[in-house]
Amino acid sequence: MLLRVSSELQGHKVDLAAITDPKAADASGIPQAGVLIAFADAVVGRDDGELGRAREAVLDDLGAVGLVDAAAVASNFERMVRIADGCGIPLDPPIVVLSEDVRDDLGLDQFASAASTPGQGFLGRSLGPVLRAVVPRLLRIAGSFRRS
Amino acid sequence: MGVDFANVGFPVREDLRESHREAWRRLASPGSWWSGGERVAIAAEVRAARDCALCTARKGALSQSAVTGVHDGPGELPGAAIEVIHRLTTDSGRLSKSWFDRVRADGLDEGAYVEIVGVTVTVVSIDSFCRGIGVPLHDLPEPLEGEPSRYRPAAACDDGAWVPMLPNRRARGDEADLWTTLGTGNVIRAMSLVPDEVRTLNLLSASHYLSMEQMTDLRKGREGITRQQIELLAGRISALNQCFY
Numbered sequence: 001m002l003l004r005v006s007s008e009l010q011g012h013k014v015d016l017a018a019i020t021d022p023k024a025a026d027a028s029g030i031p032q033a034g035v036l037i038a039f040a041d042a043v044v045g046r047d048d049g050e051l052g053r054a055r056e057a058v059l060d061d062l063g064a065v066g067l068v069d070a071a072a073v074a075s076n077f078e079r080m081v082r083i084a085d086g087c088g089i090p091l092d093p094p095i096v097v098l099s100e101d102v103r104d105d106l107g108l109d110q111f112a113s114a115a116s117t118p119g120q121g122f123l124g125r126s127l128g129p130v131l132r133a134v135v136p137r138l139l140r141i142a143g144s145f146r147r148s
Numbered sequence: 149m150g151v152d153f154a155n156v157g158f159p160v161r162e163d164l165r166e167s168h169r170e171a172w173r174r175l176a177s178p179g180s181w182w183s184g185g186e187r188v189a190i191a192a193e194v195r196a197a198r199d200c201a202l203c204t205a206r207k208g209a210l211s212q213s214a215v216t217g218v219h220d221g222p223g224e225l226p227g228a229a230i231e232v233i234h235r236l237t238t239d240s241g242r243l244s245k246s247w248f249d250r251v252r253a254d255g256l257d258e259g260a261y262v263e264i265v266g267v268t269v270t271v272v273s274i275d276s277f278c279r280g281i282g283v284p285l286h287d288l289p290e291p292l293e294g295e296p297s298r299y300r301p302a303a304a305c306d307d308g309a310w311v312p313m314l315p316n317r318r319a320r321g322d323e324a325d326l327w328t329t330l331g332t333g334n335v336i337r338a339m340s341l342v343p344d345e346v347r348t349l350n351l352l353s354a355s356h357y358l359s360m361e362q363m364t365d366l367r368k369g370r371e372g373i374t375r376q377q378i379e380l381l382a383g384r385i386s387a388l389n390q391c392f393y
Contacts, residue, residue: 014376019383030376040384043280046198055282064158066372071280072164073370073378076356077385079273080335083349084393085240086232086265087338088248088310091393106387112242114392116309 020106035061036070043074090117097128098135151286160281167355168277168286171270171348176289179267180299180342181260184291187267189224190233191288194271196221197237207239228254229264236268241390248310258311259300259341266345273352304341314340326350327360335393357382 017024018033022041025034035057042054058067083089091099097120103109120128151169153160175191178184197203202217209215212235219234228251235243252261278285301323304312314323316331326346327336339345350360357378362368369375386393 020387030380044388069370069372071277072356073381075273075276077382078276079269081389081391082240082269083338084335085243086236089334089338090308092334111390111392
């Protein structure tokens with residue numbers, strides 16, 4: 001959801017399908033998405049040769065600073081997912097409402113860890129579409145206010 | 149190799165180096181429920197899990213409970229602790245409440261469990277960074293002497309997770325530094341039964357991802373990658389680990 005909102009805040013539309021389908025990376029609208037997806041896959045994977053090739057590709061496209069940042073972010077989320085799954089936390093209630101369409105599109109509700117989050121009630125399902133339209137605008141206004 | 153990126157061949161940010169050094173110092177120190185020696189033993193077990201035959205077999209099985217055996221590794225910790233470390237390291241996306249209840253029934257206290265989560269994720273993350281940039285893993289630190297504090301925050305309560313956590317309001321008292329906003333996300337509160345693990349999480353998140361303040365500005369990226377690219381990586385890593393959160 002942060003990917004969608006951060007993109008909308010900058011006036012870009014992104015196709016989130018790349019999150020679950022690497023073949024969609026080129027159509028995602030995000031620069032170097034294919035290289036970054038391949039790097040993420042190699043970091044999580046066990047093939048050191050694959051990781052070496054993915055690392056070189058990031059170095060070529062994004063430079064050493066980009067590689068360090070990409071490795072730092074990937075390893076950060078190797079930590080966060082295990083905290084969430086290991087502690088059995090539910091998705092935060094506002095995110096449950098705001099992310100319903102993304103979860104549907106990407107099939108995230110099929111993940112076993114979805115069991116930690118109770119289903120949303122009638123009110124949440126009703127408010128979801130409205131909030132998903134309004135919240136990015138509010139965040140954009142808040143961002144403008146912060147910069148000024 | 150200690151916590152040093154001197155021979156990498158390209159610059160590594162100083163805040164990353166410093167946060168790794170501090171995380172390693174904390175890893176070696178007595179925690180709330182485990183001694184320094186036991187915490188370093190948890191770290192060693194994390195590294196062993198990567199090549200554990202039982203974990204590999206379970207990862208490929210439709211039902212993990214159908215595959216039985218003994219985990220490969222140093223084996224210096226209680227069996228329930230080893231099970232938690234290996235499962236969290238190699239297949240966290242398929243953990244379930246019934247599995248959690250079983251390891252608790254095997255004698256693992258809630259606080260001890262949360263501290264294992266904290267140490268495990270610290271080591272997984274720092275090792276993953278080193279693999280990512282292609283440098284050797286940091287040597288594990290020498291444990292420091294001392295007894296666990298047995299500290300448990302009085303305000304910790306059942307708030308919908310498997311483990312108790314601090315309520316979603318401004319953090320107070322001895323835990324006032326954990327978050328300074330009116331409330332925070334569940335993933336930050338998740339380990340608050342062991343407040344020092346949240347402190348280490350905050351330390352590493354600020355250098356690996358973004359500080360709490362930077363996170364709220366959704367245009368804010370890093371020097372080498374944009375915020376969109378950051379969130380793309382975050383989303384892909386979460387999906388690969390089958391993390392719903």
